[in-house]
Amino acid sequence: GENVEQHPSTLSVQEGDSAVIKCTYSDSASNYFPWYKQELGKGPQLIIDIRSNVGEKKDQRIAVTLNKTAKHFSLHITETQPEDSAVYFCAASNYGQNFVFGPGTRLSVLP
Amino acid sequence: GAGVSQSPRYKVAKRGQDVALRCDPISGHVSLFWYQQALGQGPEFLTYFQNEAQLDKSGLPSDRFFAERPEGSVSTLKIQRTQQEDSAVYLCASIDTDTDTQYFGPGTRLTVL
Secondary structure, three states, rough: OOOOEEEOOOOEEEOOOEEEEEEOOOOOOOOEEEEEEEEOOOOOEEEEEEOOOOOEEEEEOOEEEEEOOOOOEEEEEOOOHHHHHHEEEEEEOEEEEEEOOOOEEEEEEOO | OOEEEEEEEEEOOOOOOOOOEEEEEEOOOOOEEEEHHHHHHOOEEEEEEEEEEEEEEOOOOOOOOOEEEEOOOOOOEEEOOOOOOHHHEEEEEEEEEEEEEEOOOEEEEEEEE
């Protein structure tokens, strides 16, 4: 079955700097890769996603890149703000089924 | 519109008790997932419904776990004879199948004493 790894497990950045979180997956059949932000006491919230027919996607300060050959995808947050502090999860899915999550990255943005 | 709701938000059970956790998905979403999230970990798949049909229950950790969605809308996850290792947050998510976007509820934090 699918296995998703995520690095780093914790990340601290200064406000205004960029943050990058990387994930790898094992199943070449996976074709949908969402990223979620989870704040304390809340469920994960989708922040951006990418499909296997696209190499990069941007939404304001957030971007995701996908390398299908290497089976890895990354989340990039630019101009970080204190409210970006949270736990971020990547996931891999095959046509909206079998979502497998990474172990998470705790991002701290220091003012 | 209304998102995914779950109840109760918090549940404390004595070991051996049965519990029932409820999920109200977004109206019209036919696909529904249950996940278990241990402290400091990512969500782990438990089971998946399409309408009232339970298509995959391979993630249920034991036969003490049972899920149902009898009318294809509200779903209930039942845990019988709870054990301490069942302590976790149980998340429900419904899917917009047009976009594969998964919408999570706030979760139910279960503590088994």
